[in-house]
Amino acid sequence: MNSKLVLGASLAALLNAGIVSADWDFAGGKGIGSACKGLPSHAALKTALDQAVSAETSGLNLHMWATIVSRDGVVCAVAYSGINRAAQWPASRVISAQKANTANSLSLDSSSASAGSGMNTGLALSTANLYSAVQPGGSLFGLQESNPVNTEAAYGGNQGLYGTPVDPLVGKKIGGVNVFGGGLGLYAAGQTLVGGVGLSGDTSCADHNIAWRVRNNLGLDHIHGVGGVSGDALRPDNIVYDIGADGKSAGGFGHPVCLKSTSGAELPAGIP
Known part of the structure; x- marks a missing residue:
């Protein structure tokens, strides 16, 4: 039997079982059509x-889990990562997706610029950058309650x-806001924001560092000169350790x- 027909039949069965989103790209046999065009595949992310x-x-x-x-x-x-999906904290799958959603949702590129705004390179915010801002008295207090997780997804x-190419999350919006290290915006050539990546499974600081290396490995860290809060133009959305004894x-x-x-x-x- 033709391999394309086999693939189509397999995907149809998964769709009927509610395993694959209705947005799955049957014509291309991969991905979910235009929604993820140009973004890394499951194999590339893995x-x-x-690494x-x-x-x-x-x-x-x-x-770790990555989304x-x-x-x-x-x-x-x-x-x-690991030999199977039991090698990581189970909770980290959804947490990684939340982090990806948060970093993407709260980062900007040059398309956000307006006359006199002074923000012509956008604003990259990692989930690590949000920790202090959402504490009581912080400038973004309550943000973590603003976009609930899509629990059905x-x-x-x-x-x-x-964790497979047809993870039930693929093709759906996860929602959620996470406010500790592990989420970063993805910036393609020209400092263009194209999405977000989230990592979870270790300390929140290690999550940030591993997310950073994943983004670098994917070549989606065109962030030099993008606005940020870290004080480092080469790493505008880097984690900041400036919490004092108080x-x-x-x-x-x-x-x-x-x-x-x-x-x-x-x-x-x-x-x-």
Whole structure:
């Protein structure tokens, strides 16, 4: 039997079982059509994740979940490191998706510029940048309650497909706001924001570092010169460790230090 017919029949069966979103691209036999056009495939994300986990030695050195969402917040790929989906914290699958959604939803590129705004390169915000701002008295207090998780998408479908190319999250909007390290905007050439990536499975500081390396491995870190709050033009959305003994962030966007935290300056610099 023709391989394309077999693939089509298999996808149709998954659709009828409610495993695959109705947005699945049958014509192309992969992805979910235009919603994720130009974004990394599951295989590319998996490779980038495995490389990043091997390279990063901070935190607890645990296995991870990773999610990519499009600029519209549609989940495009979900992957994990380790031999199977039991090698990571189960909660981290949805947390990684939340982080991807948050970073994408709260970052901007030059398309946001207006006359006199002074923001012609956009604004990159990582989920790590939000920690202090959402605490009581912070400038963004309550933000974490503003966009609930799509629980049907998060917990529905065949669990055996979690982390595969046809993870039930793919093609759906996860929603949710997460306010600690692990989520980054994805910037293509020309400093164009195309989506977000989220990582979860270790300390929140290690999550940030591994997400950073995943983005770098994918070549979607064209962030040099994009606006940010880190004070580092080469790493505008990098984690900031400026919380003092009084528990307050000097700049308002700080993140707590974690076990075996390393300097953010050790992470690869973004490219123009």
